[in-house]
Amino acid sequence: MPERPGVLVLMGSGETSPTMVEVHRSVVRPLGGRPRAVLLDTPYAFQENAADISARARAYFARSVGLEVEVGEDVAGADWVFSGPGSPTYALGRWTASQVAGDLRARVRAGDGVTVLASAAACTAGLATVPVYEIYKVGAEPGWREGLDLLGAIGLRAAVIPHYDNAEGGTHDTRFCYLGERRLSRMERELPEDAAVLGIDEHTAVLLDLRAGTVRVAGRGGLTVRRRGAQRVLPAGSATTLAGLRDLIATGGAGHVRVAGSAAPEHREPPAVTLAESTAEYAGRFDAALRARDTEAATRAVLDLETEITKWAADTEEDEGGVEQSREVLRRLIVRLGRLADAADPRERLAPLVEPLLGLRTRMRERGAYADADAVREALAAGGVIVRDTPEGPTWAPAAPPRT
Known part of the structure; x- marks a missing residue:
């Protein structure tokens, strides 16, 4: 029987969307057979719709990845463990009060099994955690909470910030997991002198092969290594080593580290399209069809948008371009079609x-x-x-x- 792989995957967002399907498949495939797969629902377990989120996530992994997933906190010995959206601090409180925190650290330290942490759960992986709900939604003073420090087990002194390139704010800065530059700059000064920020863009994954000692960036955006005013961006398609990433953290991205792949963007696969982009495309097609008085094309644009929304229905994230926003667009387009049919002339x-x-x-x-x-x-x-x-x-x- 082949040795079980040891991989840690950190995702900036999109963990149950079409953009991350190939990433999930790439780490599940080596597990073979019928791996024991556990969904840690802790980050969102306090929500009234927790059962619905779990059901959608299970359906996504079954349909898109071919993985049957159980929901629970018994991660010891699991071949694959996943955790995603919700509150980082709620998850930390539950995990540190139980055996989960120790089990997660043991998995990473031993390089045993696949561990996938996304969005809120990814926040917990470093030595410090962004209490995003408390700062962004409640107005608490900017500051860190102690993290699980899974990365410390592999020699990486860093805090992880998902949603790094978030642009939902429009007129105000919501980058860096809704912190913005002003608050992140202040919080950076509170990190240990030798620690850095690892920023992971939305719909982007960082795959750390704990046995091979390699690091790969996949998806739409990049991985930013930021420390004391200096930074280095590893775009999607980049690959380096764990030792190289340690050096980038130590130097704030200024180290002479060999990064493969980033110098040849013409050979990269085209980035996956997000639901927000698809929605804008179909709405544009609808408008163009109405200007051309082509109701058949307008109707086809509406139907194509509905099909795209169905593809994204399992997405448990609620960032920019979420399913509900797209449904609002769909409803507006249908109303416009109805008005056309009811024209008095x-x-x-x-x-x-x-x-x-x-x-x-x-x-x-x-x-x-x-x-x-x-x-x-x-x-x-x-x-x-x-x-x-x-x-x-x-x-x-x-x-x-x-x-x-």
Whole structure:
């Protein structure tokens, strides 16, 4: 039987979205057979919808990764352990009061099994943790909480900050897991002198192979090593060694560390598209279709958006471009379609149907299919639309209503 791999995966966000499917598959595949997989629901266990979040996550891993997952806190001996969104400090309190914290450290120290920590759970992996709920949502003074320091077991002196490139704030700075530059700069000074910040962008994963001693960045963004005003960014597609990452932490990113892959962006796979980007694309297609009076294309854009939302339905994150925001867009598009159908002017109501048919009739005439073209005109006439051929091209108008 092959030796079980030892991998620690830290994700900035998107852990149960289409963007991270290939990352999950890459670390599950070497486990073979039917691995024992545990979902640690602790970070969100206090939420009223905790059971729903767990159900969606289990469905995601079963459908997209082929992994049957149990929910619980018995991680000892598990082949694969996952934890994701919620409150970092709530998770820390529960884990340090039980055997979970020790079990997680033992897994990383021994390089045994796959451990995937994302979003809130990723915050806990370093020597210090961002209490994001308390600072961003409650208004507590910026400051760190003690972390699990899983990274310390492999010689990395760092605090992990997911959602590093978050842009939800629009007019205010929500980078760095909603801290913004002002608060992060203040908090950096409170870290030990030899410690750095590891910032992981959204829809990005850092894969640390604890046995091979390698580090790989995958996804859409990058890994930022930041210390005392200096930083180094390892973009997606980069690879280095654990020793190299230790050196970057020690020097604030200024060390002469060999990073493979980042110098050849033309060979990287194209980044996965997020739901926010897909939603914007389909909304743009809808607008363009309405400007062209093409209701078929507008309807197709609405249906494609609904299909995309269904693909993302298991996503347990609620960052920018979440499922609910996209559903709001979908509802607005459907309302606009309905208003078009209810237009008071019969010409406006009929144009989206008639004009594509006239275009089809013109192409038939150009090909010499006059009988077919006449059939289209007769069908339109039967539907109450009069077509006239003029030197400038065909024109049409609704038939006058019969006199009573």
